Amino acid sequence: MTKPYVFRGHGYRTLAEATAWTQQYYEPVIEAELPIVDPHHHVWDDQRGRYLAHELAADVSGGHNIIATVFVEAGVMYRADGPVELKPVGEVEFVNGIAAMGASGQYGKTRLCAGIVGHADLMLGARVREVLEAQLRVGGGRFRGIRHGASWDQHEAIQKFATRVVPPHLVRDATFREGFAELAPLG
Numbered sequence: 001m002t003k004p005y006v007f008r009g010h011g012y013r014t015l016a017e018a019t020a021w022t023q024q025y026y027e028p029v030i031e032a033e034l035p036i037v038d039p040h041h042h043v044w045d046d047q048r049g050r051y052l053a054h055e056l057a058a059d060v061s062g063g064h065n066i067i068a069t070v071f072v073e074a075g076v077m078y079r080a081d082g083p084v085e086l087k088p089v090g091e092v093e094f095v096n097g098i099a100a101m102g103a104s105g106q107y108g109k110t111r112l113c114a115g116i117v118g119h120a121d122l123m124l125g126a127r128v129r130e131v132l133e134a135q136l137r138v139g140g141g142r143f144r145g146i147r148h149g150a151s152w153d154q155h156e157a158i159q160k161f162a163t164r165v166v167p168p169h170l171v172r173d174a175t176f177r178e179g180f181a182e183l184a185p186l187g
Contacts, residue, residue, distance in 0.1 A: 015049025029063035036066045042074035043098055043113070053098045057107035070115035071095045073147040085124055089134045092118045096140045116142045122179030129182045136186065145183070 013021070038060065044051050060066040079090035095116050102112025116139055120131040135143050152168045170176055 013048070015051050015055075032063060032065060034065055036064055037114075038066055038069040040072045041069055042076075043071060043095065044074055044076045046076060053101045053107055053112060056098075056112055057102070057110065060110045060112075061108050066110045068111040068114035070117065070144070071098075071113040072117045073119040075119070085121060085127065085131055086134060088119045088121075089131065089138060092116055092135045092143055093138045096138060096142060099140065099142050114142060115144045117145050117147050118143065119148065120146045120179075122146075122148050122176050122182075123173070125175045125178040126182060128179040129186070132182060132186050 041056065042051070043053075043056060056069070060069065073088075073091065075091070077090050077094035078087040080087075095113050095118075099111070099113035099116065101107060102110065102114075118135050118139075120128050120135065122128055124131065132146070135146075149164045149166055150170045152166055152170065154168075167173075171180075
């Protein structure tokens with residue numbers, strides 16, 4: 001008898017667990033010349049393990065023509081000091097360093113983290129502009145936008161395991177919308 005599936009959130013795997021899982025499968029290279037941009041990956045060095053430039057470069061050099069990657073917010077390397085709202089700027093600084101490493105060519109042909117998607121709390125309202133401008137400054141021209149979860153579900157597993165729990169109907173909130181309005185003027 002198999003055990004029933006129990007949702008444990010989407011950030012529960014350590015690097016060792018994820019590696020063991022992915023090594024079960026072989027994916028043949030099809031159209032090896034087709035240029036690919038990997039639109040969503042993470043890097044980290046925390047309780048999950050270490051997944052930085054060396055590991056990412058190894059993963060994108062498996063025969064596909066991956067020309068660039070896009071880092072998406074993972075909640076890593078936030079600044080330890082300073083105002084709470086500016087702490088996510090540290091993640092963009094950190095990832096831009098990995099992008100610079102990739103741009104050196106020493107990690108292969110793929111431009112690692114050529115695009116960076118960070119996080120800024122849109123519930124800051126118009127004050128989020130300071131955070132976005134700081135991320136633009138430290139992003140080396142690679143900062144492209146933010147990820148701010150807005151989905152909600154009442155299920156207890158979501159409340160327990162989600163990386164960021166949000167209230168229902170967040171996108172209807174006037175303060176959130178004020179913060180959201182700061183995105184377009186900054187491109």
